[in-house]
Amino acid sequence: MKLHDTVASVTQRITERSRPTRSAYLARLEVALQRPPGAQRLGCANVAHAFAALPGNDKLRVVTEKAPNIGIVTAFNDMLSAHAPFQHYPDLIKAEARKHGATAQVAGGVPAMCDGVTQGTAGMELSLFSRDVIAMATAVSLSHDVFAGALMLGVCDKIVPGLLIGALQFGHLPTVFVPAGPMTTGLSNNAKSKVREQAAQGLVGRAELLAAESAAYHSPGTCTFYGTANSNQMLLEAMGLHVPGTAFINPGADVRDELTREALRTVLGSADFKCPPIGRVVDERCIVNAMVALLATGGSTNHLIHWVAVARAAGIVIDWDDFSALSDVVPLLSRVYPNGSADVNQFQAAGGPGFIIRELLDGGFMHADVLTDRAGGLREYTGIPRAAEGGRLQWDTTAVSQDETVVRPVSSPFSASGGLKLLQGNLGRSVIKISAVPDDRHAIEAPCRVFDSQDALHQAFGADELNQDLICVVRWQGPQANGMPELHKLTPPLAVLQGKGYRVALVTDGRMSGASGKVPAAIHVSPEAAAGGPLARVRDGDIIRLDANAGLLQVLVSEAEWAAREVLPMPETLRAANGVGTGRELFASMRRNALTAEEGACSWL
Structure with missing residues (x-):
């Protein structure tokens, strides 16, 4: 072929x-x-150290027989x-x-x-x-x-x-x-997700949630x-x-x-x-x-x-x-x-x-x-x-699919494209995974609410402040800010909001691993806010357009106003908290030296 x-x-x-x-x-x-093999190339003391713990027959093989x-x-x-x-x-x-x-x-x-x-x-x-x-x-x-x-x-x-x-x-x-x-296979992933959404709404307690999670991961x-x-x-x-x-x-x-x-x-x-x-x-x-x-x-x-x-x-x-x-x-x-x-x-x-x-x-x-x-x-x-x-x-x-609801041949795919889209605009470069997102949610235009952490979004959700069409911006989540954690904790509340009929989306310089599922999520936004990226200019109430069909991620603000806006620094309280506890002190140099997400977030180049 x-x-x-x-x-x-x-x-x-x-x-x-x-x-x-x-x-x-x-x-x-x-x-x-x-180069010659190590056992022949290294000095005698080096070789002796390398194989001192080997059983006698193994030592003979590798040193004498050159195995x-x-x-x-x-x-x-x-x-x-x-x-x-x-x-x-x-x-x-x-x-x-x-x-x-x-x-x-x-x-x-x-x-x-x-x-x-x-x-x-x-x-x-x-x-x-x-x-x-x-x-x-x-x-x-x-x-x-x-x-x-x-x-x-x-x-x-x-x-x-x-x-x-x-x-x-x-x-x-x-x-x-x-x-x-x-x-x-344990508890199905769909059943597990349903219990998580119920827990996010306060419909089930910790005991029920733990039982479901333990049945899934067993x-x-x-x-x-x-x-x-x-x-x-x-x-x-x-x-x-x-x-x-x-x-x-x-x-x-x-x-x-x-x-x-x-x-x-x-x-x-x-x-x-x-x-x-x-x-x-x-x-x-x-x-x-x-x-x-x-x-x-x-x-x-x-x-x-x-x-x-x-x-x-x-x-x-x-x-x-x-x-x-x-x-x-x-x-x-x-x-x-x-x-x-x-x-x-x-x-x-x-x-x-x-x-x-x-x-x-x-x-x-x-x-x-x-x-x-x-x-x-x-x-x-x-x-x-x-x-x-x-x-x-x-x-x-396997000559043919044993279950065409799970795998299909090239001749009859689930979709003609891979479901991954690059988004670009005045908010930077980002990616979105739309393979599970309903077609009518591929493009969303709505006012935004800006959050500096996952917890802040959860608090707003718990206070019923998010019941509207909304794009949630969660910034300061990139490699240089805090090591770019996955934000799976956001999936249940956003799924609940979408389930209520609201048109919602997420925009973040953090990661989601595809766990956003049916909720549109523009992730890995680069450059990140902590490096002076555009998310640091966004303010509550800005209208954002996320359009996976056209490959757009932009805030609908005039060029003059956008250029004049202050690039907010990462809050000092947040920066200080990100670097202390749970061993995070030891990763400070990695945060400082990390490349962008699109460059692999490498700390060694």
Whole structure:
């Protein structure tokens, strides 16, 4: 199938834009590839320290027999459901390595925080920058430089982008990502959301709300909605960095352990196929494939920040214009909550990533001629794994959707476009996800109410001050202001207002991850208010027009008045509060140095 013209042209302009930085990155990779293995290159004392804790036979293999040594970087902790299953993965991997004459070591651990735990609290202001901390921790783990390859054990929001950014600093290493899978289905996402809205209205109490939340989040594994964590897994499949089809296999499933062993076998390669260095796998075409997969599945808007940062780590420069151009032509092929009623287990049962990737390849929306971690290339990522005779893995192709309310072919998509729109105007640049927003809410013009925090909006909602057509502006929520927390706490009250028949929308320099659902939300507004961006000029009562159809985000004020308006500084009380407590003091330099959301909110460039 011929590659779609827009996909080809976006890839070409990314390649041209990235030529200097990508060339410099590849030059560094080539230098690293030319060096002898670490156990032969390092001094004797260095080698002795590196392998002192290995069992005798493993030490003999790696030092004397020059066997490949695989570094494991893990996000295991037993507090968070998504990462708890990783506890026993290293033992499986080490045992499998020995079977193949290799060794494996846990090179290091990275932190893994959960936005679900910290949502609406001060801890959430560490969340975005935890990605860069994880990247640094990954680099520290691999800095011992004695590895022939790496396995990355991580799943959730900032963890996978952080692991990927860190791994790309060691682009000469073959690297495979190893997920743990989603928890089984509990209380449906729709039912959970209904209880949240009831709680926001005071119709149910804490006991009822806690019971609903505990029924939804009930066991080891990733949350079952299609947020950032599960979008991560879809993107890694599309980039060819997983064992094919491993993303959404539940913890405890018969095939799960064998998929983990297969990850070790994949990174080792075989006699006729050598797993390529990750820095070569992640090229411009690979990044575009990830962007297309995100758009085709209605994935998390957080990746308009994270994958910009991932691309930069490989010397590749992408921006929101690229996402917008692709979104105009990439069809929406799945509806998974919050863009539908299904959860990721239903998505997997309907065909999952394999079905989506095959449809996108056959439709000319993805690059087929890319390197992946597997010999079969990206076509190998179009199947669903299962256990065959003798415990072997076998991949079955789903020829047709098993549920067209969840996944559809390119020939009959849910929408002809990806549902992501770039908004521009005198309020700056922003993005909106409209895949779940009713058509009659794609354009809203209304007076605004300006808030300096989530709590201030909640107080106004509780006092019945918002019962009208209204655009809520929540500012001072960008990377430099407070670390750009997700604002999921705003979804229930805004959904309640919309449910009452009011035309409401949100405009913010913070994040929503797509959890805005049916409420129109212009997010990631750049430049942010704390950097002197236009949101710092907005006043209560200004008429704002948010038009996803025309790509507009503007305040309807005369140019002269707008230019004359004072750019308000961030309130000192707010600035002081943002920097104190819950470890936020340690992130002050990251807030100071953060780039814009469109530049990946990177603190390391």
